[in-house]
Amino acid sequence: AIKNEILKMKKMKFLLPKGWELPRGYSQGIITEGKQIFISGQIGWDETSTFQSDDFAEQAGQALRNIMSILAEANASAEHITRLTWFITDKQEYFDSLKSLGKIYREEVGRHFPAMSVVEVSSLMEDRAKVEIEATAVIP
DSSP states (O other): OHHHHHHHHTTOEEEOOTTOOOOSSSBSEEEOOSEEEEEEEEESBOTTSOBOOOOHHHHHHHHHHHHHHHHHHTTOOGGGEEEEEEEESOHHHHHHTHHHHHHHHHHHTOSOOOEEEEEEOSOOSSTTOOEEEEEEEEEO
C-alpha cells in the first residue's frame, strides 16, 4: 500500500523555473491532479475550541495538527498538501519563533514543503489567536 501511495505521489510535480534559487521551507508551485481538499483556516485551539497556549509556535503547531486531523478524515496526509496560507498577527513574533516553528512544522508535517504564503493581518476573529492556517490538498 505504501509503495502504491509513493507511485501515486510522483504525479505531483514541484515547479521551479530554470535558474531560480531553490526556496527554503516552501515550493514556488506544484502541479498535480486528483480529488481536491479545501481546509478552512485553522487556529491554535484544540478539538474543544480551547487554547492551550499563547505561544506563537505552539499555536501554529496546534493549527497544523488540526489540519492533519482533517486530512486524515479524507484518508490523506501531509504529502497531499499543495498549498498553505498563513495569516499571522505579528510579523516580528513570527520571525522570532522561526527556530521553534521549524521544529514543530517538521514534527507535524515532515519535510514536505508545499506552495506557501504568509500574510500579516491586524487581527483574527478569535482574540487569542496569533496564527490561522488554510490548506489545500490533492489526493491523486
